[in-house]
Amino acid sequence: MDFFKTFYRFINNNITLSRLFLLWYMISFIIILTLSLIILKFTLKPIEQFAKEIDNINSNNLNKKIKVKWIPKELLIIKKNFNIILSRLYDSFQKINQFSEDVSHELRTPLHSLKVEIEVALQKERTNNEYKETLISNLEECNKIYELIDNLTFLAKTEKKDIQIKPDPFSISKEISYLVEPFEPIAEEKNLPYIFDRMYRVNNLNIKRNNNLGLGLSMVKNLIELQKGTITIQSEFEKGTTVTLNFPNCIQSI
Incomplete structure (x- = not known):
């Protein structure tokens, strides 16, 4: 008889302990879930703000920058x-x-x-x-x-970069030797990066452009870049203009 009483107490205590463990697990799960949701919300908030700022950008405000203070x-x-x-x-x-x-x-x-x-x-x-x-x-x-x-x-x-160019090596010095002559200054230093833009106007210099459409330098730049070359221009007041063409892929062939 004492054996059954002892066994009953043992079972009862185990059931109570199991319930306590179960209750503790449930409380822990709820706490962890709550903390996870809070952290997730805190983490997603800047992402939502990031997406919102992107959604507000259109062709009228392309100069706007994404200014989310904190982001992952x-x-x-x-x-x-x-x-x-x-x-x-x-x-x-x-x-x-x-x-x-x-x-x-x-x-x-x-x-x-x-x-x-x-x-x-x-x-x-x-x-x-x-x-x-x-x-x-x-x-x-x-x-x-x-x-x-x-x-x-x-x-x-x-301007189509997929055009295939077939190089035909020649001595460029012979071709341009009779063309080299002093050029008048074409732009101030601050305007030089823009002179290759289509129809760019230099307003601060007295340059006659009656028959000039403002497309020549754009064409030259595009043609040189199609051949993997570069063009640079230096212009100094009262000194003139220096134009440098570089064709790295053709140097060894000439």
């Missing part, structure tokens, strides 16, 4: 590279907008001349020679428009 170190490189991409996109959009304005201006000028000359010619009866002079003048303006369109088309082709 794993995402720091993403934040840095994303801001770099934004800067490049902003610069590209600015160039496109400026280029569109420049093209509109370049097209508007000859078209306006055409319109005025035609309107003047139609105001009264004129001789055949007068009509001929008007048509010749109109043809000159049309040629300017065609030249602009051809240059823009050629420039667009040179």
